[in-house]
Amino acid sequence: MPAATSAPADPHRPDAKPHRRAGRPAAAVLDQAGITSAALQLIGKSGYDGFTMAALARTLNVAPSALYNHVSSKRDVLVLVQDHLTSFVDVSAFEAEPWDQAVRDWAWSYREVFSKHTPLIPVIAVLPVTDAPKTLAMYEAVSAGFNRAGFPEERIVSAIVALESFIFGSAYDVTAPADIFDSGSMAESTPYFTSAVDRLAEQGDERPADVAFSLGLEALIAGFGAMRA
Amino acid sequence: MPAATSAPADPHRPDAKPHRRAGRPAAAVLDQAGITSAALQLIGKSGYDGFTMAALARTLNVAPSALYNHVSSKRDVLVLVQDHLTSFVDVSAFEAEPWDQAVRDWAWSYREVFSKHTPLIPVIAVLPVTDAPKTLAMYEAVSAGFNRAGFPEERIVSAIVALESFIFGSAYDVTAPADIFDSGSMAESTPYFTSAVDRLAEQGDERPADVAFSLGLEALIAGFGAMRA
């Protein structure tokens, strides 16, 4: 049985090889890194609908069943992709900017990355950090930033969870159709809402999803910022 | 072709029948309301994994293909279920409580309902309101409450969207495993985060998801509350 996703290699010792009791065939066509990048490519080209184990195997010139020597399920592949994507989330501001700006930069970057991968959100949201080392690394960077900014330690995790929840929900908004709030023929029975929608449309040309995200994010930053020592 | 979900019957005239040019068979075993309630029951009993068109048809004593006379896809059924569930979200506080308490009550109720139905969230989040009359009614009640409280009209929709995003993301948290933040063997390489997780665990016995939700919600309420006239 191959190493499962839940026991990833220690990134600090990439040479570390699992204990083996006999010879190992050299010509390994497949490995988790290769599967991950092929999956990411395939998703980029065909979307999540076109992302099937058969299609993934085809891009790797391999039989579908061969994948199961390196991965225990399709969900496993999604977890690998998710963790890889998380390394694209920019946490650098936590070492260069004041706390509020760091949170802002991180949150926008986080939403940006996953708004193109909303089918992963149900997976991420309930995934133990043990199964996602790069995600864990992101949490570490953010936690360190909160700590450095004098944020009360017992609330750090809750604040991150709250921010993340808002970010995930907002990632969906980005993909919503532009006319999602058009009440159409029922407009006359919903005067308050219809009027509010019209007023929004009159506003600047900024994307509605961006306006809502900014509004909520600034409220969260202000509210949490007041908790610092 | 049967009436689609996107053209629901006017709730104010339940007797209104679509124009027909010839006789209509009386023994209609199936209709959208029956399908919706059967679907809800089935989901309650078997979860979303057990919710298949075949299983749904079985509970209605009907062939799977018969469903397609009343519904155009499985997604359509999910939309019906979603809209029905939304009528369980409590918006009454907007007519009885001050604005901040009304938002609080509504948000907790909203999260409560959909935390048991997270597979619907990807559907709701991008669903045009036209296809979901009860959801539209909820927006109307909330908009009216914001208006009455002196909230600037051009920001009402953005505020609701932000709150909703936070609620949807938080609904996932409720279903996450308790040990989701256990960094396990990698604890020593993530000292800040591990320490923050430990500190959280030392706190009261309130569910972590509830603490995070409360933290974020209060920040949003405070931030948005300051915008009122």
Place this chain on the structure above:
DNA sequence: CCCACTAAATGAATGGCGTTCATTTAGTGT
């Protein structure tokens, strides 16, 4: 009264999916 018309239900078929498994292939250390 019955006939033309229709909505609704049927059951078989389709194509795709994720996954399993017995088997084969091909390197490796002893």
Place this chain on the structure above:
DNA sequence: ACACTAAATGAACGCCATTCATTTAGTGGG
């Protein structure tokens, strides 16, 4: 040269949503 093993194969399996030609059974108009 042999024992051992990881990895790849290809054929199956069961399940899924959906389609479609056909049948069933009511109804209003003549």
